Amino acid sequence: MTTPEGGATGAVETPGEARADRAAPPRKDAAARPPRRGPADPVRMLMHRHQELCAHAVDALEIAAGLEAHGVTDRTAARFRHRDVFSLAEELYARVPRADPAAVPGAGPPPHATAPARRSRTVCVALHLLPGAVCVAAAAALASVTTATPAVRTAVGASGLVLLALAVRLGVRSGPLRLRHGTGPRTAGLWAGWTAGYAVYGDWLLGQLLAGGPDLPPTAPRAAVAPAVALAFALAPAAGCAHWFTVRGRRVLAASRGLGELAARVRPLLLAVTLLFLGALAALLLGAEAVLGGGDPLALGAAAALGVLLFLARLLAVHGFPEAAAAGLASAAALEALAPALVLIARLPGVPPVDAPVMALATTVGPAAVPAVACTAAALGLLVHGLRALTGACAHWPAPSGPAEAHRP
Structure with missing residues (x-):
């Protein structure tokens, strides 16, 4: 035979459990709001944007000239964690692989070009x-x-x-x-x-x-x-x-x-x-x-x-x-x-x-x-x-x- 105390015990939650349930956020809301993080590699965006310029550049100075022609200044370079455009161009030149000169039409001086x-x-x-x-x-x-x-x-x-x-x-x-x-x-x-x-x-x-x-x-x-x-x-x-x-x-x-x-x-x-x-x-x-x-x-x-x-x-x-x-x-x-x-x-x-x-x-x-x-x-x-x-x-x-x-x- 079930006592009244026993029936009450099966239907009532303890105060600690109720507070724990109210404090725990739903799993769907947690999955819908991912944590906000900054870019780990801010230069990668420039690498993709200026891929052709960096791949065909003969040195970092050409990349610096191209970046400045596109409006990149020293202040812009500071947002990419560099002190100036030259430093940013040096990193781009070092990280982007060079294009094959043979694949570029007309690349390289023709032989015996001194006399002409x-x-x-x-x-x-x-x-x-x-x-x-x-x-x-x-x-x-x-x-x-x-x-x-x-x-x-x-x-x-x-x-x-x-x-x-x-x-x-x-x-x-x-x-x-x-x-x-x-x-x-x-x-x-x-x-x-x-x-x-x-x-x-x-x-x-x-x-x-x-x-x-x-x-x-x-x-x-x-x-x-x-x-x-x-x-x-x-x-x-x-x-x-x-x-x-x-x-x-x-x-x-x-x-x-x-x-x-x-x-x-x-x-x-x-x-x-x-x-x-x-x-x-x-x-x-x-x-x-x-x-x-x-x-x-x-x-x-x-x-x-x-x-x-x-x-x-x-x-x-x-x-x-x-x-x-x-x-x-x-x-x-x-x-x-x-x-x-x-x-x-x-x-x-x-x-x-x-x-x-x-x-x-x-x-x-x-x-x-x-x-x-x-x-x-x-x-x-x-x-x-x-x-x-x-x-x-x-x-x-x-x-x-x-x-x-x-x-x-």
Whole structure:
């Protein structure tokens, strides 16, 4: 017979058991919420993301350039437990297996490539000197038709400009001045051609406009021969200076251990190469003035400013910043076009004298003050931009894996 105490004992839980049951979480909830853990190997994600870059890199510097081109900075590298981009690139280079060079089409230099390389350098030097030779020939042709009709002189001058433009195009597409990051904006050539054409005929045109002219076709355009010849021959020292900056930049990249150190060592290089080219261009301008004569000192200064502008624009384009180069050339071309436009607008009836600044500048200093101011301002802007843009690893590697312009500060 069951006692009442016994029945009660079988139906009632002890207080300790009840607390244990309430404290124990269900097994399904525990399985549904796994514990949160951080990545044990944060670099593995970069290894998979940049597998092709790391597998085909010849050293860690190429990986560093590619990472920076994709926007990886020292601050980003700190999230991957590295002090800078170079240290992160060294780990990626050490951990990712190298790709088979035989599997890459065109890998490895062809046999007996030394002689073709020497011939290629000789051809590049000849192409860099070709614009100067064409310009001298065009100047001689103009001098031989001084007694001819204005139409003949205009035709000879136009033919010389066309041949000179073709020679310059051949020169900048070879050697150190050849673009390695695509073609860049198509309008860059237009702005460069405008600024160069204004250096040859701009002073004459502005003087004619201020005097109420020009009376075309009876009046033939008068070209500034000495600055044109000096600028044409300046393509050769521009190529030499660009080559020197490229070689020294890669050496600095190889010796630097961080982006800060790289920037601090590249900035003096850019200033030095700019001054080196300016000195070579000044020597060419003074030599052309001594031989050909007729060189206004202000016009020579404007030509020097234009030469530095064109050199900095090409240097930025070669190292992966063609948009900035085109913007600098466009700003100079716009300022040069504004001066004659204001003179023509002021001739309209009822329009206030909007050409007063141009008139005052040309009367006080001379017509060459317009290109001098425009090119100097644009060259200083490109120099300031270059001191910031050319301090990255991606600007000093032959073939970075991404566009550098979009990721610069």
